[in-house]
Amino acid sequence: MTRSPLLHHAYRICVLLALISAALGIVSVGPSRNAPQALFAGEFRLVSADGARVDSQSLKGRAYAVFFGYTHCPGVCPTTLAEFAALRRDLGAKADGFALYFITLDPERDTSAVLKDYVASFGPGIVGLRGLEDEVVAAADSFRVHHRRVRLDDGGYAIDHNPAVFIVDPEGRVVDMLMLGMTRGAALAKLEAVLSHSARVTTLSATAAPIPASFGFARLPWREAVP
Template identity: 35%
Template sequence: MMRYILVGILALMVLAVGLLSFEWYRGQNQAVAFGAPFELVDDSGQPITEKAFQGRPTALFFGFTHCPDVCPTTLFEMEGWLDELGEEGEDLQAFFITVDPERDTPEVMKTYLGNFSDRVTGITGDPEKVAAMAKAFRIYSRKVELEDGDYTMDHTASVMLLDRNGDFFGTISYEENAETAVAKLRRLINEG
């Protein structure tokens, strides 16, 4: 009988050590930095920094104004999500960050975004600073030369969600179901 009690106690101790190890490991992975300080300009030519992503729930989309399909589709969907949220989404802010700052000046971005929404703010600036920001947010982008001498940009097509502290909250995939996207935004808005 005593032997079974000792085996039971030993099993509980092993389980407790395993759970503590798992929690420690999970905490270590959550400590990975996401984003970094930056100094760029918005689509009105005004300075903007990472502080703009704090204090309110935020949706970020990295793209470019010469994009033939992914960017206009995502911006159109984003406006639909904002409309669906209505007053509930008034605190949610949205940004479109260019991965093509050589062509996407503040004026170009302002005009382009005006075709989709008055609630999405464009961000652009020095190409090296834009590239550093994209890298800090783990965004893939690459210039692709075309046969006619022009170029396009390959880039991550997901919308990044940040909580009120500016920390990573989740993503909305390209062409994700609208109901699912709105549900994710509701969770983001209602978080803290």
């Protein structure tokens, strides 16, 4: 079918306007690549090892990190906290005021005193948090952290849990995460992007899958060995 001269003229005008708008940055073709892409908003209301109430709402306005674990964790938790402490040292003055909140999944054994001594062993910038069982479960669910107790032959128990360190931006949005096995350079780049409020905060690298609501053990790169 042949276009009428009027329609053809109108079509050419629309194309021209679209090109001009794109050149001027008027037309948005999707989310800005420079803007942090929120995965979800994790929330918690817990108590620090010093007895102070700490909640996600009061932390808005600053960037921070969150990691779920427990002090009896045989390998992943101490390794993750030690690596975070090293990253924080590498960041130097950029890390001033930037903390990792270590939320224990084992409030039964992780008393305030135990938790305080444990996080202190890794140096400054790591804050231990605990709460009642339902408060801890609510926090874990909000961050989509699956966890479960595994009974041991000696009558004790271990806790299987997700190993991600969640990076939270000043608006309270989880915008990225760190995983064991990530290179030091990649981890530093993610932290610097949030701390500097600049450039691009990658939601997840091409080698890591986005976190769906059902993020669980099947997607973990490790499982703690339970005797």
